[in-house]
Amino acid sequence: MDLREDFLQLVWKYQYFDKKNLQTETGEKIEIVQIGFHNFGEGPDFHDSVIRLDGVTLHGHVEVHKFSSDWKQHAHGGDPAYNSVILHVVWENNQEVLRNDGTPMPTVELKGKIFLDVWRNYERLLDYKSELPCAHAVRNVPEIIRFSTLEKALVERLHEKSELILSLLNANKGDWEETTYQWLFTCFGFKINAQSMSELASKVPYKILHKHRGQTAVIESMLMGNAGLLPEESAETYVQFLIQEYKFYQKKYSWDSQLKRQNWSFMGARPSNFPTLRIAQLAAILSNAPNLLQAVMEDSRDFLAFKKLLQVRTSDYWQYHYNFGKASEKQVLKGISETVLELLIINFVIPIWFSYGRYFQQQEWQERCFDLLQEVKSEKNHIIRKFESAGWEAANSFDSQGMIGLYKTQCQAKKCLQCKIAQSLIKSESK
Template sequence: MEFREDFLQLVWKYQYFDKRGLKTIHGEPIEIIRVGFHNLAEGPDFSDACVKIAGIELHGHVEIHCLASDWKQHSHTSDPAYNSVILHVVWENDREALRNDGTAMPTLELKGKIFLDVWKKYQQMLDFKQSLPCAYGVGGVPEIVRFSTLEKALVERLQEKSNMILDILRSTESDWEETAYRWLFTCFGFKTNAAAMSELAERVPYKILKKHRTQLPALEAMLFGQAGLLPEKTEEPYVLHLKKENDFFQQKYRWRNTMNRQDWQFTRVRPSNFPTLRIAQLAAILSHAPGLVQSIFEDSRDFASFRKVLQVPPSDYWKYQYSFGKKSGKTISKGISNTVLQLLIINYVMPLWFAYGRYFEQPDWQERCFDLLQSLPAESNFIIRLFKDAGWEATNSFDSQGMIGLYKNYCAPKKCLQCKVAQSLIKADS
């Protein structure tokens, strides 16, 4: 029968096997007192376990393998981290496992002992060719289990993003204004130009832009100049002004090198997401906001308040253009759309709030994230549609962000048995 090692870990964790008359492969009676804590990092699979073998109580780790020979295959004999293993739990004992001193490792073979209903449920779910392996039964999982699963996946997603912010914070020597500024640029890159946007923010520090906050053309000149996106030749009066301003700021701040146009992605990018238009929108936002920390952490709490901060129309030049020298006959941008605004609240504001709460050890910021996400409509993408087709529909952004985190961290890498939903589907009947 085919299965993966994580299935045996689940079987041990929840004791889904017949424990009557348990013995080691050498005939020594086994009594399981404590299964231990599941370790998802490096090292033995379960820590702080307790078993009694031949009447002797042992405290230590438990290691799980499909085949006993995996012990040697994985080089555990020579790894000191496995010296404290007290029980080797395997499906089949095909080869005796030895400690590094040559003595035999106490081994429990589960072949023929696992509950039949657990086997059947696992086999039913084991369609890893599907994008959503548990699609057949996820709609029937109790709502409380699904909610706690989404909450855990959402927290993990926010932790991943907040780790990136805390890395920026360390590089800025705990300057939250500069950190919020750099993270804003990264998010405005929308994956395709995120790295380039991040580099641009580092080249033009926020403290310099704030000195010229009331002069929108000055902000555009510095940003477009350092981005390397100002055209070499132009006859447009506004662009000529930007080039002149850029020359002045390069001398003033001793900027010697700039980025190149090749650093930016324009191909296979929708015009509304061209980096030129996004930089113009950023300049308008920075010109409008007296300070990002005050605007994001103090003055804004809901969609409407963030609209005032982030949905600012760019300069007149960019109302009719996506890029330099390419004028459109219709209005192109009055600021970011409501869809983009929601994405920025989710991907920019929420991780900032979460990181802020972690840094200052104020857990109420996490609850504030949850409250705002529950007030926003659910996103729509192929991941959300996968869950909907399986009978699990997202009702708000809390749900959709949780589903995205669940899919990326569990469904796609097939870590199904670490998910409470899958565990619920496999749960033994008795």
């Protein structure tokens, strides 16, 4: 079995070993008064530990290694952060470690002391070769533990997204309206065109478009022109109008640079996700929304309200076009699909709410995020299918977003023993 260092950390953290007659490798009696706080960052593994060594109380840190020789291999001897280590916990003491003053480092060896049931559970329940190391056992974990694990992963995922939004807010000098507008564009890019959509929003400020509310074609001309997607000329009357309007506003607002068609991905995108059609939909949304921030914060409290905000009709041209120039034989699907609406709630509305709550320190926005996520159906993607194959179904997007966060931060990195699910699976009954 591949004995991992994080397993030994877990053994120390939960004291899954026999402490009777516990001694250092040099024969000093050890009493563990305080385990310490698990440190997942730089420095010793456990901070603020307390032990008694032959009756003498020591305060400091505990470092855990597979082999005692790892101390020198990791160059801890020359790192001041490790000067306060009071105990070296190792699986095997294969080399003497000295303090900076030349005295032996107090070391305790765990070989032969770890509880047998912990060993067996670790070997049996965690398969690190699998994409989900606990896949064959996760269904046996109590539901309350699985729920709390998903909740933690979900909060961390929302926190990560909110960092992006708050960074935008800072760049926009605290303007929530502009930040919400830019985040809407980024989300409408759906990964494949997210960066280009973000750049487009930064080129055409919301306050300019808001002046032309109710003028869908004018807003469309500004966005298509700055996106670099308008043709230079066209035989189609509507497209000619867009070109003329863009040229007028280009001079008025001194737009001297624009994106280019090569900035946008059409290949690999379904026609319904072409950037031209998405920009036309955005133009219709912005033309109809009286105030974007208010619409997102107050008028989108449930799925039906959000659906009303986004299910607006594009201009007639886009009823039969996915791109400029060539009409579709069949009518383009009306409005935004239910699946896309659900994705926009997850990726647009929820992160804005969460960020707003963080910024103004209003906890109720986090609760609103959780409530809305439980109303929205689970996403269906390769990550969710991995959990479903293991017998863990996602009931809604609260679950699926938690699963995505858990997979990306814990499962992929094989940080299983930082996860409550794996900790539950290898839990000892000996204590």
